[in-house]
Amino acid sequence: MKGFEIVDRRFARFVLDNAGLEELATGFRWIEGPVWMGDWGCLLFQDLPNDRTMRWTEGVGGRAGGVSVYRSPSGYANGQTRDPSGRLVACSHLHRCLFRTAFDGGVTRLVDRFEGRRLNAPNDVVARSDGSIWFTDPVYGLLNDYEGRRQTSEQPPAVYRLDPGTGEVRVAAGDFAGPNGLAFSPDEKRLYVSETGDQSKDDPAQFIRVFDVSPDGTRLAGGDVFHKIAPGYCDGMCVDEEGCVWSSAADGVHCLSPKGDLLGKVLVPHRVANLTFGGLLRNRLFIAASRTLYAIYLNRRGAGFP
DSSP states (O other): OTTEEESSGGGGGTSOTTOOOEEEEEOOSOEEEEEEETTTTEEEEEEGGGTEEEEEEOOOTTOOOEEEEEESSOSSEEEEEEOTTOOEEEEETTTTEEEEEOTTSOEEEEEOEETTEEOOOOOOEEEOTTSOEEEEEOSGGGSOSSSSOOOOOOSOOEEEEEOTTTOOEEEEEOOOSSEEEEEEOTTSSEEEEEEOOOTTSSSOOOEEEEEEEOTTSSOEEEEEEEEOOSSSOOSOEEEBTTSOEEEEETTEEEEEOTTSOEEEEEEOSSOEEEEEEESTTSOEEEEEETTEEEEEEOSOOBOSOO
């Protein structure tokens, strides 16, 4: 099937033979962090090296669509998500923090330190239905002046859990060289985290790990290898309503079963950084790939909220 690679026959029912990959916009430097804003009818994503958050809107009923700037400067924002109330939560490389945008546009810095020391450069973030916010904090955003500012790390890389109500922040998992993208299973009993390794080494360990979330939603256990992407590695990922994991890769998007088996691929011309489900029925996969934003309709719906 053109545009797809079917590895397992189950994948054939996930794709639509009359719905191909669409190029929505191009000409950026490196795009990241797509998040669907259903109540706004748009997608927000980061043009990371250009230090700006972009807005993509589809033209409907004669109304012009296209791309516009939502926020500039963005603080070299990377991953972003919406909390259960619908507020936008984003990671900032430059300010080494998580910040939240309220409905009136007001911005609140949620966390920038742990145990008195500055965070590194928060990379990706997800929210749980209990209101807790989970984020990864590798050193990548401190390594050069292209996606932030060259700065000194004060923390080992880690995955954190933030309780916005109490302000408590704790290390959920600290045995990472480079924690990157993350996503909850539909029932929120599992957390998938991509390990993209210490990229200063010739052969960093790069794979997706899976953790069990404690019944009270506060702690992680396990952390076994779930899947190793090839070619390339998993940067960002999202999950559909049946628990399949859709991961970025060097040749496109890989679809993995809840057991970690490769089911198939959506082939994309450029290396994929991150992706999210969106659209009216959450059956459209938006793909941030190098300089270009793509989308494709699938016979899948994304998990999560809103």
